[in-house]
Amino acid sequence: xxxxxxxxxxxxxxxxxxxxxxxxxxxxxxxxxxxxxxxxxxxxxxxxxxxxxxxxxxxxxxxxxxxxxxxxxxxxxxxxxxxxxxxxxxxxxxxxxxxxxxxxxxxxxxxxxxxxxxxxxxxxxxxxxxxxxxxxxxxxxxxxxxxxxxxxxxxxxxxxxxxxxxxxxxxxxxxxxxxxxxx
Numbered sequence: 051x052x053x054x055x056x057x058x059x060x061x062x063x064x065x066x067x068x069x070x071x072x073x074x075x076x077x078x079x080x081x082x083x084x085x086x087x088x089x090x091x092x093x094x095x096x097x098x099x100x101x102x103x104x105x106x107x108x109x110x111x112x113x114x115x116x117x118x119x120x121x122x123x124x125x126x127x128x129x130x131x132x133x134x135x136x137x138x139x140x141x142x143x144x145x146x147x148x149x150x151x152x153x154x155x156x157x158x159x160x161x162x163x164x165x166x167x168x169x170x171x172x173x174x175x176x177x178x179x180x181x182x183x184x185x186x187x188x189x190x191x192x193x194x195x196x197x198x199x200x201x202x203x204x205x206x207x208x209x210x211x212x213x214x215x216x217x218x219x220x221x222x223x224x225x226x227x228x229x230x231x232x233x
Contacts, residue, residue, distance in 0.1 A: 097151035165215035
């Protein structure tokens, strides 16, 4: 709810609409669909439904951006500690799992991997968390502080070791002439 409010405030006056609901309940037709940080929580058994719903909501000349953390391998196992304390039932997709599920609905126009740089983001978040902790300590315990520090730093290590990736995949229904992406 807070992220939606912040996005609406930042985009005030722009032709943008932010919807906070279960992806399976999405209705309407959109020029653009942007999915950030959702796919990791969908689960392999729901990938086809996810892409089908997105396809149904996207206009024929629309663009769909999928932003997701992913794994180098098609493995349904998630780190047990992260599964228990941070992202219950999360599942990091591999590229082959994404593309196998999406191919029925979309043309892949672009793939960009930000994974090699994401450890810097996580370390920055950790530094901001530590600077803010004196104020946060009124609401959160020292145990929470240790757990969140472990989470951020272990994930930073996994990205630095290139075991995890951060992908942005651009899909369309097949724009005539293809989508030109500047690099």
